[in-house]
Amino acid sequence: MVVPERSLRRDASDMTAHAKDLAVDVRGLRKQYGDVTAVDGIDLGIRQGEVFGLLGPNGAGKTTTVEILQGNRSRDAGEVSVLGVDPETATRAWRSRVGIVWQDESAPAELTVRETVRHFSRYYRRPRDPEEVIGLVGLQEKAGSRIKALSGGQRRRLDVALGVIGGPELLLLDEPTTGFDPAARRQFWELIRKLADEGTTILLTTHYLEEAEALAHRLAVVAHGHVVAEGEPAALRDRHGSEATVEWTEPDGTPRSEHTKTPTRTVAELTHRFDGEIPGLRVSRPTLEDVYLRLTGQENAR
Amino acid sequence: MTTTTVRARGERTGERLPGAWELGLQRGAIEIKQFFRQRDQVMFTFAFPVVFLFLFASIFSDDVEGAGITASQLYVPAMMAAGLMSTSFQSLGISIAIERDEKVLRRLRGTPMPPAAYFLGKIWLVLVTGFLETAILLAVGTTLYDVDLPSDMGKWFDLGWIFVLGLTACALLGIAISSVPKSAKSATSVVVLPFLVLQFISGVYIPVDSIPDWMVTISALFPLKWMCQGLRGVFLPESSRVLEQAGEWEFGRVALVLAAWCVAGLLLCLMTFRWKTRRDG
Numbered sequence: 001m002v003v004p005e006r007s008l009r010r011d012a013s014d015m016t017a018h019a020k021d022l023a024v025d026v027r028g029l030r031k032q033y034g035d036v037t038a039v040d041g042i043d044l045g046i047r048q049g050e051v052f053g054l055l056g057p058n059g060a061g062k063t064t065t066v067e068i069l070q071g072n073r074s075r076d077a078g079e080v081s082v083l084g085v086d087p088e089t090a091t092r093a094w095r096s097r098v099g100i101v102w103q104d105e106s107a108p109a110e111l112t113v114r115e116t117v118r119h120f121s122r123y124y125r126r127p128r129d130p131e132e133v134i135g136l137v138g139l140q141e142k143a144g145s146r147i148k149a150l151s152g153g154q155r156r157r158l159d160v161a162l163g164v165i166g167g168p169e170l171l172l173l174d175e176p177t178t179g180f181d182p183a184a185r186r187q188f189w190e191l192i193r194k195l196a197d198e199g200t201t202i203l204l205t206t207h208y209l210e211e212a213e214a215l216a217h218r219l220a221v222v223a224h225g226h227v228v229a230e231g232e233p234a235a236l237r238d239r240h241g242s243e244a245t246v247e248w249t250e251p252d253g254t255p256r257s258e259h260t261k262t263p264t265r266t267v268a269e270l271t272h273r274f275d276g277e278i279p280g281l282r283v284s285r286p287t288l289e290d291v292y293l294r295l296t297g298q299e300n301a302r
Numbered sequence: 303m304t305t306t307t308v309r310a311r312g313e314r315t316g317e318r319l320p321g322a323w324e325l326g327l328q329r330g331a332i333e334i335k336q337f338f339r340q341r342d343q344v345m346f347t348f349a350f351p352v353v354f355l356f357l358f359a360s361i362f363s364d365d366v367e368g369a370g371i372t373a374s375q376l377y378v379p380a381m382m383a384a385g386l387m388s389t390s391f392q393s394l395g396i397s398i399a400i401e402r403d404e405k406v407l408r409r410l411r412g413t414p415m416p417p418a419a420y421f422l423g424k425i426w427l428v429l430v431t432g433f434l435e436t437a438i439l440l441a442v443g444t445t446l447y448d449v450d451l452p453s454d455m456g457k458w459f460d461l462g463w464i465f466v467l468g469l470t471a472c473a474l475l476g477i478a479i480s481s482v483p484k485s486a487k488s489a490t491s492v493v494v495l496p497f498l499v500l501q502f503i504s505g506v507y508i509p510v511d512s513i514p515d516w517m518v519t520i521s522a523l524f525p526l527k528w529m530c531q532g533l534r535g536v537f538l539p540e541s542s543r544v545l546e547q548a549g550e551w552e553f554g555r556v557a558l559v560l561a562a563w564c565v566a567g568l569l570l571c572l573m574t575f576r577w578k579t580r581r582d583g
Contacts, residue, residue: 070412072578092319096414106405110339111332119332123413125319146339166413 022081023048023170023201024069029078031064038064040225041078046203051196053216054205057296061225062205063103066174069203070100083170096124099168099200103175105155107162109148113139116147117161124166136194137161138187153184160188164195171195173204177211189214209289223296233288240295241286246270249280322418329415329423334430347393348435351385352442358507359447366509370541376509378443379533384506385435386465387472387526390428392497394476398424399489402480402579411577421477421571428473429466436465449537460553461536467560468529474567475525481576500526511545518547525563532556 024046031039039061046052054062067073068080071087071094080086085094107116117134121127134143137157142150147158156179163171173192177185185208192215196202206212212219213233220230229236244263248270249255260266263283270278286294338344358381359374366373401407410420443449452458476493483492501507503517504527510518521527534542535551543549 072408072411092414092416095412096319098412100409100412102405102409102412104405106409108332108336108406110336115332115335119328120413122320122325122328123415125414162409 021047023050023083024052024203025079025081026065026069027079029065029068029080030076031061031068031073032076037225039068039075042222042225042227044220044227046201048201049196049199050217051192051202051204051215053212053219054203054222055207055209055212055219055292056205056222057207057298060222060296062222063174065222066172066203066205070098070172071095096166097169099163099166099171101159101163101171101173101176103178105159107147107155107158110146112144112146113150113158113161114143116158117165120162121165126167127165128167130165133161133165136164136191138191152179153181156180157184157188160191164200168200170201170203173202175205175207177206177208185211209287209292213288221292221295228295229291237286237288237291241288241291243286245282245284245286247280247282247284248278251279255280319414319416322416322422325415325419326422326426329419330426333423333427337427337431347389347431348438351381351388351435352438354384355381355439355442356446359443366542366545369545371538372448373509374447375449375538376534376542376545378439378447378449379537380506380530382436382439382443382537383468383504383526383529383533384501385439386432386469386529387497387500389431389435390469390472391476391479392493393431394424394428394473395479395493396489398477398480399483399493400486402576403486405578407577417572417575421474421568424477425470425473428469432465432469443537452536457536460532463557464529464532464536464560467557467564468525468532471525471560471563471567472529474564474571478567478570478574481574484580500524503527505530509545510547515547522559525560528556528559532560 022045024044026042026044029039029042029044030037042061042065044052044054044065054065056062064073068075069082069087071082071090074088080088083094083097085091087094111119113134114130117130121130121133131140131143134140137160139154139157139161142154147155150158156176160173160176163173177188180188189211192202192204196215202215204211204215216233218230218232219236220227221236222228229240231239243259243261245257245259246263246266247255247257258266267278267281267283270281355377359377362373362377364373365371366376398407407420440449440451444451452461479493479496480489483489500521503513503521504510504524505513505518505521506526510527510531513521518527531546531551532553534546535553535556543551546552
C-alpha cells in the first residue's frame with residue numbers, strides 16, 4: 001500500500017495555507033469514457049513556480065488530466081482549480097494566463113514560423129517579444145521558413161513557442177519531447193529551466209524518466225487513473241526503492257545476491273566471512289526507473 | 303497571500319485583451335495569406351464556377367421566349383450566385399472541417415482569441431475570394447455572353463448589398479455546417495450534397511420557371527434562390543421579369559431573407575460551433 005506523500009501533508013493543520021500556494025489544485029478527479037475509467041480519483045497539488053512532472057505509461061490518464069486542466073475536457077467528478085479558477089468556467093483572461101503545448105502539433109502549414117508566432121502574440125495582453133521567443137526555442141534560423149518545411153522536432157519547438165508567447169503563469173506541456181533527438185531534448189530542457197527560472201509554473205507529462213528527473217522539482221506517478229506515488233524524485237527513489245542489492249561471488253564461483261534494507265550490515269558480515277576482499281562485490285541501489293516500473297506494475301517488462 | 307498577487311497579475315483591469323473586431327482583421331489577413339499560398343486550392347476555387355458558366359451558357363444559348371434575353375445571359379447571374387455560395391458555403395464548410403480534424407481549432411481555443419474573431423477572419427477571407435470570383439465571372443459574362451455591366455448607380459448599389467449579405471449569410475452557414483461531418487474525410491460529401499440540391503432547385507442550373515413550384519417554395523427558404531433572383535435583377539433587362547415566379551425582382555424580399563439568414567447563421571454558429579471533433583469530446 002502506497003501512501004501518497006501529499007495526503008499526509010494535507011492532514012497537517014497548514015492545509016489552508018497550502019491551498020493558497022497552489023497553482024493547480026485537483027481533488028478526486030474522475031473521468032470516464034463509456035465503460036473505460038481514464039481518471040479514477042486523482043489528487044494533485046502543484047505549487048507556484050514549481051516544475052511538476054506527471055509520469056506514467058500510455059493510457060494512465062495523463063493526457064485526460066491535462067486536458068481537463070486546460071479547460072478542454074469536461075470531468076465527471078472532482079474539484080479542479082487552476083490559477084484559482086475552475087477551467088470549466090474559463091474566461092479569455094484566464095486563457096491568457098495559461099500556456100498549452102499539446103501532444104500533437106497543429107500549426108498552420110502555409111505560414112512561416114515568424115508569421116505564426118507574431119500572429120499568436122496578438123491574442124495576448126502582454127505577449128513576449130516574438131523574435132525573442134523564436135530564439136528561445138532555437139528556431140531563429142528557420143524564422144522565415146514555412147511550417148510545412150520544418151522537421152518534426154522543429155515543429156514541436158514551434159509548438160512550445162506558441163505555448164509561451166503569451167507569457168503564461170502556468171505552462172501545461174503534454175509529452176513535449178516525444179520524437180526529439182537527444183540534442184533537441186537537451187535544448188528543450190534548457191528552455192524549460194529558463195522558463196522555470198523566470199517563475200513560470202510548469203506541469204509536464206512525460207514517459208521519459210530521465211526527463212522527469214532532470215526537470216521536475218516534484219513528480220507524481222500515475223497508473224490506471226490513480227496517483228501511485230508523489231514527491232521529489234530522490235525522495236521517491238528512497239521511499240519506494242529503499243532495498244539495495246548486494247552481489248558477490250562464493251569461493252566455488254557461484255554468483256550470489258541479496259536484497260536488503262541494510263546493505264552495510266550484509267557487507268560487514270561478508271567481510272567477516274571472507275576475511276578480506278569479497279570476490280565480485282557490488283552494491284546497487286534501484287534507479288528511478290526501477291522504482292517507476294514497480295510503481296506502475298510494469299516490473300516484468302525489464 | 304500569494305493568491306492575491308496572482309490574481310492581480312492576471313486580472314489587472316488597466317489592460318484589456320485585444321478586441322474581437324481588431325483580431326478579426328488580423329485573422330482575416332492571415333487567412334487570406336494562407337489561402338493564396340495554396341495554389342491548387344486557389345485554382346480550383348476560382349475555376350469551378352467559370353467552367354460551369356462556360357458549359358451551361360455555351361450549351362444552352364437559345365433565346366428565351368418572350369423575355370428578350372438568351373439562355374446564356376440567364377446563366378451569368380445564376381453562376382455568379384453559385385460562385386458566391388461555393389467560395390463561402392462550400393469552401394468554408396470543407397476547410398473548417400479539415401482545420402478541426404487537424405486540431406488547428408483546438409489550438410486557437412487554447413488561446414484567449416475570442417471565437418467571434420475567428421468567424422470574422424473567415425468572413426474577410428470570403429469577401430476577398432468572393433469579390434475576385436464575381437469579377438472573373440463578370441468579365442467572362444460581359445465578353446462572351448452579352449451581359450452588360452449595370453448602367454446606373456442604383457443597380458451597382460443593389461449588386462453591392464446582395465454581394466455582402468449573400469456572401470455573409472452563406473459564409474455563416476458554411477461555418478455552421480462544418481460542425482456536422484464527423485471528420486475531414488466526410489466533409490466534402492456532407493457539404494456538397496445540400497449545395498448541389500440547392501443549385502438545382504434555386505434556378506442555378508435550371509431556370510426557375512421550369513422547376514416545380516413546390517421545389518421553388520423549398521428553395522425560397524434558403525439564401526441561394528434570392529441571390530440568383532437579385533443578381534438577375536441587377537444584370538438582366540426589365541423585360542425578363544416575366545420569368546420570375548412573382549413577375550418582379552422583389553429586391554425588398556431578397557434583402558429581408560438574406561439579412562435574416564445572416565442573423566440566423568450567426569446564432570447557429572455561436573450555438574453549435576465545435577472546436578474539437580466528436581471523437582475528441
